[in-house]
Amino acid sequence: MTKLFPSGHATHPQWRMAAALVLAQLRAQMALPGYAREPSLGLLYITDHYANDAAPLLEFMTQQLPDVKAWCGTVGIGVAASNVEYFDEPALSVLLCDVPPAQWRLFSGIAPLPRVGHGFFSAQTALVHANEFTPDLGDVLEEMAQRTNTGHVFGGVTASRGPQVQFSLDLLRQHARPGDDDSGVFQGGLSGVAFGPEVQWMSRVTQGCRPIAPWGMVTAAHDNLVLELDGVPALDALLETLGVTLEGDTQPAIRAVGETMVGLLEAGSHEPHSTGHFGAETRVRHILGLDTTRRGVALAEPVEVGTLLAFCQRHAGSARADLMRICAEIREELEPEENVLPVSGSTDPENIAAYEQTTLSRRILGAIYVSGSERSGEFFGGSNAELQIVRRALGDVPLTGFFARGEIAAHRLYGYAGVLTVFVGSTQSGAEP
Structure with a gap:
């Protein structure tokens, strides 16, 4: 080709x-x-x-x-x-x-x-x-x-x-x-x-989302309902992260939850350092609903105990930076390694040919x-x-x-x-x- x-x-x-x-x-x-x-x-x-x-x-x-x-x-x-x-x-x-x-x-x-x-x-x-x-x-x-x-x-x-x-x-x-x-x-x-x-x-x-809270571990779950995050009721952890409450006027909380998703890492994965963006191993999923009785958060896929979870939101700046990052990685793979470049000013035909190649x-x-x-x-x-x-x-x-x-x-x-x-x-x- x-x-x-x-x-x-x-x-x-x-x-x-x-x-x-x-x-x-x-x-x-x-x-x-x-x-x-x-x-x-x-x-x-x-x-x-x-x-x-x-x-x-x-x-x-x-x-x-x-x-x-x-x-x-x-x-x-x-x-x-x-x-x-x-x-x-x-x-x-x-x-x-x-x-x-x-x-x-x-x-x-x-x-x-x-x-x-x-x-x-x-x-x-x-x-x-x-x-x-x-x-x-x-x-x-x-x-x-x-x-x-x-x-x-x-x-x-x-x-x-x-x-x-x-x-x-x-x-x-x-x-x-x-x-x-x-x-x-x-x-x-x-x-x-x-x-x-x-x-x-x-x-x-x-990825087009960035985490808005540290990673936590799912410590209790049933099918697609996350019940506990690091031993804390998942709904309470979500509301605290967003700084909202379901008491009184719930519209601000509904809007905030509607703008929020979760990033998931498979059970047994190494907890990542906070970098401000998700890596390729992270899967972003919707929040489908809240269970106020069991204080749980329903997600768009089943979740196992031990899964790592981080609340996240769409962010244009992070998405632009991450898109530029992957393009840069591709360009770097296409470019030659420094150790194969010819010495500056070299007239050695073999050295020049290696550079051109x-x-x-x-x-x-x-x-x-x-x-x-x-x-x-x-x-x-x-x-x-x-x-x-x-x-x-x-x-x-x-x-x-x-x-x-x-x-x-x-x-x-x-x-x-x-x-x-x-x-x-x-x-x-x-x-x-």
Whole structure:
């Protein structure tokens, strides 16, 4: 993989016009020497304004781009592209990945991803799209991650006010059974694409919330109801943290609790130091209600005794800083180590060649960004602000993605997070004239 991945994005009330605008961008890029001319894998994300037309839209794209051998993607409240987001408007975003067909495999309910060691394909990681109503979704994602050699998957949960469609169409390896819908559009369960060992990638998680109280340990719980935190009734700990009371006028308390969530760390985790932001191991979950009789706090997932918990709130400043942090980490991994740089003023050909190799050998060929639908640019200070941060940090790299109802990274399901994954390739070997 040496060429940039072609990408395109557009908005229009009519999906066919938007698709035509995207195709014009893709074809113009594929004619340039720095871009892939015959990419084999297409990623397609649409906003829910086009959800009812998902099947004809996908058919149109396959007809117009016959060299693209497979398509996967889903629907979101918004879609992402380089430097721009389309939120709550009719739009689509496409990335054509220049990955050899031997290095990718689509999977869905019709064609599940084989377990590690089974079959001829060795999955290193996988882009996963999940329906939010999938039973025990957290456990399903853990099991999916175990089907990769790295134990790492990334992606997001479909977000739509209409049909929760997913795209999975493999024109090389048709998996449809007699009687199955062969349109490549379906609803429910998981789908996506797994990548083989020759595909270089990096993935990072950024959180959109910051703790407002120290970490505590859940010392009593029943299902999703936290009863005690460090031996103190959980409701009392929450009210004390927020500085509110349920006595008299309860409106201030209701508003404060409505703006508050919890960060959770699995039982047995090492208690983190207070850093002002959550790490990638933390899962943010909603507070669903208060139990004034048992003085408990109900959460959006079951909690075990021993789980670490910290009350938190959304915070734009922390979200911006954390997004810049993960972009900086990716850039640092792409940059050469100091000990391989040539001595200043050196004219040694081998030393100069080593410098050129380390500085020019790797770059980002394409990127996928999945962000929480509650984040969007306005949360970061204005329209497109979130994607502008990514572009300023990484440059004008080809990018696609969507705004999800939950974000997937490693083997976990997140909330209020962003997951940035980049594909990396050589800038020298195999380049076309």
